[in-house]
Amino acid sequence: MNGAEALLKALERQGVDLVFGHPGGAILPVYDALYDSPIKHVLVRHEQAGAHAADAYYRASGRVGVCFATSGPGATNLVTGLATAQMDSSAVVAVTGNVASSLIGTDAFQEADVYGITGPVTKHNYLIKNVEDIPRVVAEAFHIAATGRPGPVLIDVPKDIQQAEFRGSFEVEIDLPGYRPTVVGHARQVRKAAEAIRAAERPVMMVGGGGQVASEEVLAFARKTGIPVITTLMGIGAFPAGERQALGMPGMHGTVTANRAITHCDLILGAGLRFDDRVTGKISRFAPNATVVHIDIDPAEISKLVKAHVPVVGDLRDVLPRLGEELEPLAIDAWWEQIEAWKGMYPERYKKDKPLVSQEVIQLLREASGGDVVVTTEVGQHQMFAARLFPTTRPRSFITSGGLGTMGFGLPAAVGAAFARHDETVVCVAGDGSVQMNIQELATVYKHQLPIVIAILNNGVLGMVRQWQEMFSAERYSEIYLADSNPDFAKLAEAYGIESYNIFDRETARELVPQALARKKPVLLNFFVYEAEKVFPMIPAGAGVDEMMLGDQEPDEVTADGPEVTA
Amino acid sequence: MSAVRHVMSVTVRDRPGVLVRIASLFARRGFNIESLSVAQSEEPGISRTTFVVTGEDATLEQVQKQLQKLIDVIKVIDHSQAKSIDRELMLIKVAVQSPEARVEIRQIAQDFRARIVDVARHALVFEVTGDEGKMNAFIEQMRDFGIIELIRTGRVALPRGESDAQRLPSVRSRAA
Numbered sequence: 001m002n003g004a005e006a007l008l009k010a011l012e013r014q015g016v017d018l019v020f021g022h023p024g025g026a027i028l029p030v031y032d033a034l035y036d037s038p039i040k041h042v043l044v045r046h047e048q049a050g051a052h053a054a055d056a057y058y059r060a061s062g063r064v065g066v067c068f069a070t071s072g073p074g075a076t077n078l079v080t081g082l083a084t085a086q087m088d089s090s091a092v093v094a095v096t097g098n099v100a101s102s103l104i105g106t107d108a109f110q111e112a113d114v115y116g117i118t119g120p121v122t123k124h125n126y127l128i129k130n131v132e133d134i135p136r137v138v139a140e141a142f143h144i145a146a147t148g149r150p151g152p153v154l155i156d157v158p159k160d161i162q163q164a165e166f167r168g169s170f171e172v173e174i175d176l177p178g179y180r181p182t183v184v185g186h187a188r189q190v191r192k193a194a195e196a197i198r199a200a201e202r203p204v205m206m207v208g209g210g211g212q213v214a215s216e217e218v219l220a221f222a223r224k225t226g227i228p229v230i231t232t233l234m235g236i237g238a239f240p241a242g243e244r245q246a247l248g249m250p251g252m253h254g255t256v257t258a259n260r261a262i263t264h265c266d267l268i269l270g271a272g273l274r275f276d277d278r279v280t281g282k283i284s285r286f287a288p289n290a291t292v293v294h295i296d297i298d299p300a301e302i303s304k305l306v307k308a309h310v311p312v313v314g315d316l317r318d319v320l321p322r323l324g325e326e327l328e329p330l331a332i333d334a335w336w337e338q339i340e341a342w343k344g345m346y347p348e349r350y351k352k353d354k355p356l357v358s359q360e361v362i363q364l365l366r367e368a369s370g371g372d373v374v375v376t377t378e379v380g381q382h383q384m385f386a387a388r389l390f391p392t393t394r395p396r397s398f399i400t401s402g403g404l405g406t407m408g409f410g411l412p413a414a415v416g417a418a419f420a421r422h423d424e425t426v427v428c429v430a431g432d433g434s435v436q437m438n439i440q441e442l443a444t445v446y447k448h449q450l451p452i453v454i455a456i457l458n459n460g461v462l463g464m465v466r467q468w469q470e471m472f473s474a475e476r477y478s479e480i481y482l483a484d485s486n487p488d489f490a491k492l493a494e495a496y497g498i499e500s501y502n503i504f505d506r507e508t509a510r511e512l513v514p515q516a517l518a519r520k521k522p523v524l525l526n527f528f529v530y531e532a533e534k535v536f537p538m539i540p541a542g543a544g545v546d547e548m549m550l551g552d553q554e555p556d557e558v559t560a561d562g563p564e565v566t567a
Numbered sequence: 568m569s570a571v572r573h574v575m576s577v578t579v580r581d582r583p584g585v586l587v588r589i590a591s592l593f594a595r596r597g598f599n600i601e602s603l604s605v606a607q608s609e610e611p612g613i614s615r616t617t618f619v620v621t622g623e624d625a626t627l628e629q630v631q632k633q634l635q636k637l638i639d640v641i642k643v644i645d646h647s648q649a650k651s652i653d654r655e656l657m658l659i660k661v662a663v664q665s666p667e668a669r670v671e672i673r674q675i676a677q678d679f680r681a682r683i684v685d686v687a688r689h690a691l692v693f694e695v696t697g698d699e700g701k702m703n704a705f706i707e708q709m710r711d712f713g714i715i716e717l718i719r720t721g722r723v724a725l726p727r728g729e730s731d732a733q734r735l736p737s738v739r740s741r742a743a
Contacts, residue, residue: 115583115584116584116587119584119587119588119591120591123638124638125584127583127584144638176638177580177641178579178580178637178638178639178640178641178642179638298636299632299635300629300632300633300635300636303628304629304632
């Protein structure tokens with residue numbers, strides 16, 4: 001057995017049966033060993049896509065995603081994918097080949113300092129120097145990636161190590177004295193948190209990405225206490241969007257109700273979130289009257305941005321049930337009355353005064369799917385529309401690049417999600433800008449005939465950049481125009497062998513969306529939507545949560561030029 | 568806000584790359600590393616490092632937490648928060664211009680308990696250990712005679728008394 005075979009065996013022992021990757025010179029021994037391995041390999045057409053697919057595989061299934069790449073450019077192409085996974089706490093193990101140990105540091109062909117380059121974008125990384133270390137390093141990598149606050153781990157394996165004879169054992173002990181995540185919340189802190197919640201008159205719970213693994217606990221806690229629940233972009237699905245207690249998304253493009261609740265609440269129970277600047281806006285104006293109870297498994301997130309009055313370090317699956325036991329249903333009827341009033345005053349709404357607008361396409365997708373699909377998104381306006389109008393009811397089902405905001409994430413993420421959730425339809429909500437950043441993955445989608453509906457909201461511009469330029473740069477539109485040189489996406493998909501349609505009006509959209517969702521095979525829908533649509537409400541960067549610009553969400557807006565629709 | 572100086576002990580697994588990770592964490596938060604010393608601890612495979620850093624006080628706690636998150640970091644102690652002893656060692660080469668100067672230099676060195684480690688016709692090399700104040704005072708005294716060159720190890724620190732705040736776990740396997 002050589003090092004490459006030992007590597008695959010070690011992966012198998014971690015339960016790996018699928019990897020995403022792209023071969024190359026320095027990882028040839030691993031690909032040779034793969035030939036006889038039960039592990040299935042999905043050939044992506046760009047290493048970045050492999051990393052995103054592995055990331056989405058984890059997010060959709062809870063099983064660690066694995067990707068392979070070769071040395072040099074193969075490995076540097078992973079960097080964006082690793083950074084995306086790091087920011088959104090996604091468990092990925094990336095294996096890269098490297099040039100032979102004797103060539104490392106000599107500027108050899110396809111050599112890069114991968115260990116050095118990937119350090120800042122991974123939870124941890126390894127450069128293997130001894131073939132016998134392979135089983136232990138793989139075991140540690142999976143342990144680090146999947147426990148505590150999850151994150152990506154990279155293992156760099158020089159080619160001579162892959163080829164070296166392996167005589168070691170697979171019975172290894174993990175040896176990480178510096179790594180002991182705190183899972184069980186401190187009893188005194190849990191009691192203090194309960195006291196604070198009991199004393200509150202206007203409490204609100206905010207659930208982030210950490211809630212994806214604790215959705216049952218979140219639901220049980222919310223049901224018992226009756227607390228209003230806000231879910232961040234990363235927390236979508238951790239609490240079912242349709243529940244009466246759900247207030248939607250907070251922050252820059254959040255719902256009016258969620259942002260009003262934050263401004264007026266006297267207690268925030270933060271659960272598995274990191275109070276990102278897109279959520280808080282200007283910190284000094286964020287929840288100015290609130291006692292902050294912050295539960296997170298990562299102690300470094302507590303009081304990083306928003307000062308926590310009651311910190312609880314621990315796993316939500318441990319802390320929330322214990323916290324719930326300490327509490328009775330909260331007497332907050334007056335607060336609920338206020339919240340219901342906001343909900344009534346500010347429903348989701350948009351104007352259908354053009355042949356086709358983005359929001360109605362997304363609403364159509366939700367209605368036709370019953371919300372019971374996996375959604376992935378690219379990054380931009382369509383992402384925000386999807387977060388607000390297509391929030392999934394189940395956890396691990398709304399997959400988006402929240403922290404890093406990576407354009408090019410959605411299509412490869414759909415590939416990863418489709419493999420993670422075999423029989424389920426995946427809807428990739430994309431923009432005409434973002435989708436081109438990893439468009440080559442149409443080949444992977446085609447090859448495996450994945451049940452993915454790619455919905456391009458094609459407005460011919462980089463919509464979110466356009467929105468900022470319109471609002472904050474006096475309509476000085478700089479380098480946002482795509483329509484004059486966009487490909488015909490339907491023809492492009494056709495060239496890849498994928499069924500596809502150009503859609504210009506709502507009648508065709510209504511007809512084709514349900515059909516596409518029922519196909520259980522790849523379909524690309526290219527919707528030509530209104531160019532100048534803007535995402536509202538919006539909190540301008542650096543402004544406070546209480547300084548929302550409502551735009552077409554304004555309740556008393558005159559809608560002279562078309563019918564208004566309440567979503 | 569003002570930059571404050573902190574002496575921090577960071578106990579680490581003896582693995583390649585760990586210092587780079589620590590240094591880049593300090594750099595990302597705008598901390599300047601004034602001195603750094605690294606050496607084996609009493610436990611094989613584990614090293615103690617002492618960083619003297621200056622940066623915003625408010626971000627220090629965050630840096631400490633981020634350091635603690637690094638997989639190969641075992642313990643982080645901020646000595647400004649704990650009662651600690653710290654020392655450094657300096658080698659200093661002083662010019663000897665005349666026989667009178669030689670006598671005077673040796674007298675001052677004696678007061679500082681500095682040891683002569685090399686003697687040349689026109690120079691003396693002293694080894695001085697102590698806290699930072701003593702180092703600086705000795706340097707001031709020697710300036711008039713002419714300092715040819717000097718090197719300092721940077722500070723090393725341990726908590727006082729029987730505290731086992733820095734006690735180490737044992738490491739089973741060899742470094743990867």
